[in-house]
Amino acid sequence: MDFYGVALSSRLLLGTARYPSPKILEASIRASRVEVVTVSLRREGGEQRAGQAFWSFISAMGVRVLPNTAGCHSVKEAVTTAHMARELFGTNWIKLEVIGEADTLQPDVFGLVEAARILAADGFEIFPYTTEDLVVAERLIDVGCRVLMPWGAPIGSARGLNNLFGLKAMRAHFPDVPLVIDAGLGVPSHAAAAMELGYDAVLLNTAVAEAGDPVRMAEAFALAIEAGRMAYAASPMEPRDMAAPSTPVVGKAQLA
């Protein structure tokens, strides 16, 4: 798998928020063998200097960081945040979020395309948090995005793949663009389903961080993603409406 020329072997990208402790975050990163973690930017203040401690922690982990623009509701906010992230984290990668609606945290796709256009022209390598809308996806590609990250379901909802048909269509429409399911997954079977559809990777946070045992859940997701990818590569059979006996009928004894 390749994001903007960077080859990665792990198909899981992990968020770093909401873990019970830094120690559990570290153990979750290790258990899932992820190579990319998402990070954010927030005000640094007080005597605590929490950001300095987190920066040292992440630097010591030896993983690649994907900074986000979480919480940005306008193009201006997202673009400014991206610039600040690029300087702070020393990477052109940006997980671009422009939030359009507070209840669903649905992306403002109009603002997203505009912010992506501005940032791509400035050398950023954009991972846009988008929907499965194919027209929006085309526009994102047109302005320079080389990876697309459609939501599975609203952020933090644990609903899984909300629009299977739409996500299948997206995979079929963009066979050569790396596609990452970002947001809304709850359990490893959701991630396996995404991989079985042929998605390239999965980005998770809350499903791991808020599990009773985040470290074990991180590993469970990693295994499910590996299994799902292997199943996709093995070409799953098509579902059918009627039963088909698996045991051969030929040679069956006449005992009736």
Add this chain to the structure above:
Amino acid sequence: MRILLNGTEHNLNASQLVEALEALGYKDAVVATALNGRFVPKALRPSTPLADGDHVEVLAAMQGG
């Protein structure tokens, strides 16, 4: 001079952004800065003047999804 840094008002004797950061203990901190909603790269902090009532944002790495 009165500036608003990360939402808190400070009375400082600082004519450049870099001086305000030093005065408030961010001298060696790994932070990114914005002045009145515009990104100010680290290299430009010494040549970015401050005016009374300016809004400064000082951001650092944080957990995120």
